[in-house]
Amino acid sequence: MGERHRDQKSHYLVFPYPTQQGHINPMLQFSKLLHHKGVKITLLLCPGDHFRWLRPRRHQRVESVEAYLESFKQVGLRTLAKLLEKLSSSGCPANCIVYDAFIPWPLDVAKKFGIVGVVFFTQSCAVDNIDYHAYKGLLKLPLTKYDQSKILLPGLPPVEPGDMPSRLYDFRSYPAIYDIVVGQFSNVDKAD
Structure with missing residues (x-):
């Protein structure tokens, strides 16, 4: 094994369900444990106002939960794939996605890229x-x-x-x- 390969550590993408602290905090604590063991962690979080559609605004149509979740999935699939491509060419590729069970679709991306997909149950x-x-x-x-x-x-x-x-x-x-x-x-x- 070359020196370069031996010095590389595992790189995990950790993807919590982004709507509740009860999903984010357990995965954050898990990420800290992995980091303490020498694993490089990238915690994937949505921007703070990502769920602003839940608050109705004057003259603004609020989409259904079903429509929002489908949109979140489609955008998430594309964004996660782009991130994995970017990381692959950066010299620090991800070799595992740990995803919240409430959003099972990151496993599809992991399989497409040939990396490990691990489900994390927060309940x-x-x-x-x-x-x-x-x-x-x-x-x-x-x-x-x-x-x-x-x-x-x-x-x-x-x-x-x-x-x-x-x-x-x-x-x-x-x-x-x-x-x-x-x-x-x-x-x-x-x-x-």
Whole structure:
């Protein structure tokens, strides 16, 4: 191995779901741990006003959550690909993308560029377990709070229906939120 190759350290792009501190902070803390171990980290964050569409303004049409998420995905796919190309030619290529499970599409870019794609779950294991079973259709939806039977899922104690996430009762009212949360498992089996 040449000296140059031995001196290069791993370079990870870390891509949190950009709307909530509950997604950004865990990935920031994880990034600090990786950095402490000698990994070069590039934390990918959207500008602070990126989600300004959530605040209605006078004489401005507010787009739907679904339309915004699709736009975010399309722009994100292009921007992430351009960043990887730029880093490849800069002498400091990225060799891993760690992405928030709420945005599974960075894995597609990682695979396209032949680099490792790692999914990062920011919710608790119990909530992810519930959402996974909903995604797989193993949890009959919609739930009803008035059902007296306990819900039994592997890895969890018996759960009262009223203790389940509210999105599982009325998931048709907020399909974009349901799709994000349950859709985080759409390609988890392909992640490295």
